[in-house]
Amino acid sequence: MYEAYFNNKFTNLLVFYIYLLVFLLLSPFLFVWELFNYVGSCFRCKENMSGKVVLITGASSGLGELMAYEYAKHGAYLAIISTQKPESRLQQVALRARELGSPDVLFMFADVSKVDECRMFVDDTVQHFGRLDHLVCNAGIGPLYTIKNDVTIFLPVIDINFWGSVYPTHFAIPHLMKTNGKIIINASAAGVLNPPGGGFYNASKAALISFYESLRFEVSPTITITILTLGFIQTNFITTKYSSNGVGARLKKDLRDLFPTMEAEACAKAIVDGIRKGATSITEPKFFKVFVLFKFLFPKPHYYYSNIYSSLVEG
Ligand SMILES: CC(=O)N[C@@H]1[C@@H](O)[C@H](O)[C@@H](CO)O[C@@H]1[C@]1(COP(=O)([O-])OP(=O)(O)OC[C@H]2O[C@@H](n3cnc4c(N)ncnc43)[C@H](OP(=O)(O)O)[C@@H]2O)O[C@@H]([n+]2cccc(C(N)=O)c2)[C@H](O)[C@@H]1O
Ligand SMILES: *[C@@H]1O[C@H](CO)[C@@H](O)[C@H](O)[C@H]1NC(C)=O
Ligand SMILES: CC(=O)N[C@H]1CO[C@H](CO)[C@@H](O)[C@@H]1O
Numbered sequence: 001m002y003e004a005y006f007n008n009k010f011t012n013l014l015v016f017y018i019y020l021l022v023f024l025l026l027s028p029f030l031f032v033w034e035l036f037n038y039v040g041s042c043f044r045c046k047e048n049m050s051g052k053v054v055l056i057t058g059a060s061s062g063l064g065e066l067m068a069y070e071y072a073k074h075g076a077y078l079a080i081i082s083t084q085k086p087e088s089r090l091q092q093v094a095l096r097a098r099e100l101g102s103p104d105v106l107f108m109f110a111d112v113s114k115v116d117e118c119r120m121f122v123d124d125t126v127q128h129f130g131r132l133d134h135l136v137c138n139a140g141i142g143p144l145y146t147i148k149n150d151v152t153i154f155l156p157v158i159d160i161n162f163w164g165s166v167y168p169t170h171f172a173i174p175h176l177m178k179t180n181g182k183i184i185i186n187a188s189a190a191g192v193l194n195p196p197g198g199g200f201y202n203a204s205k206a207a208l209i210s211f212y213e214s215l216r217f218e219v220s221p222t223i224t225i226t227i228l229t230l231g232f233i234q235t236n237f238i239t240t241k242y243s244s245n246g247v248g249a250r251l252k253k254d255l256r257d258l259f260p261t262m263e264a265e266a267c268a269k270a271i272v273d274g275i276r277k278g279a280t281s282i283t284e285p286k287f288f289k290v291f292v293l294f295k296f297l298f299p300k301p302h303y304y305y306s307n308i309y310s311s312l313v314e315g
Helices: 009-043 062-073 090-100 115-129 151-179 199-219 240-245 264-276 288-297 299-310
Strands: 053-057 077-082 105-109 134-137 182-188 224-230 281-284
Touching: 053 062, 053 115, 053 151, 062 077, 062 090, 062 134, 062 264, 077 090, 077 115, 090 105, 105 115, 115 151, 134 151, 151 182, 151 199, 182 199, 182 264, 199 224, 224 264, 224 288, 264 281, 281 288, 288 299
Parallel strands: 053 077, 053 134, 077 105, 134 182, 182 224, 224 281
Antiparallel strands: none
């Protein structure tokens, strides 16, 4: 019955401009609402992690490792996963987590892109500890894509970043249902901002955001899903060394020399605090929210400043 309006070029457009106008008029309220929410979140009580069981994928380095320490300090039992490599630091991470206060740490080598291995480590965790409270899907890789690369070398990006989160989630849901548990998804601001060179990395992160935003409808309020959209964090991930280790294009400069980046430890602490408060999305550093909003409101200027990043990617 509304087709007449949608098929009319003028009324069709009008709706959009009226919306923009309404947005403009409501923005002072939006501002107050955001502020109010922020202040409220400072007073929200945090989950007591003592005796809870947390499973973290990709915990041999970077943010996964630091999140393990953060959970350990709060007395959680840990199960940590990474791929089997001769130089893997996973066992050292387990020892350090114990020192920091975790009563028991189980470490397992598995590849999150293999469905059977995911079933195994979820089952083993529940068998060992008798329950599962938080599933942190953190493991990820991020090679830079250019059209000059062979496209098939990027298959693992989707396998690890997307399927590597979905598989463990699928097997963990029945256990998380019993404990009113939480699922934490390591997406990225890249999933929203799609910068140059991001290609499959950013696509895999966008897919994660889409998938888990839909999954929320099925599992909440029993299970809380926290989606992380992080900006630049000081791990090896944003260095030229990382981009030249794997497949794909290379970064010409370490990003931390060019962009404001956040210290990884502070980030891990902010994330775990947010999760314990039941946050449904976490952006760190917080100022990255500006870029996200800016992109939606002003896509063209966003394109121009993002283009600066292109010059950093070697073809
Ligand atoms: C909380 C969080 O965001 N965690 C991680 C973040 O730390 C990673 O950089 C990115 C990488 O994509 O993922 C979310 C991650 C982790 O990034 P790190 O900066 O910590 O990068 P690392 O290389 O140090 O850590 C990756 C871990 O994953 C394991 N791993 C890789 N491949 C597998 C497979 N197939 N199975 C199991 N585990 C795997 C690695 O261990 P291996 O010993 O190599 O197996 C390692 O432990 O954070 C995201 N992120 C988003 C935005 C910005 C940044 C940033 N640093 O600026 C990072 C990343 O997308 C990633 O998902
Ligand atoms: C957390 O729970 C444990 C028991 O499960 C209890 O001993 C401890 O006092 C609690 N901590 C806080 C801060 O409530
Ligand atoms: C904003 C952001 O995090 N963009 C990411 C897009 O993908 C590239 C390539 O992996 C990352 O380096 C960027 O950090």
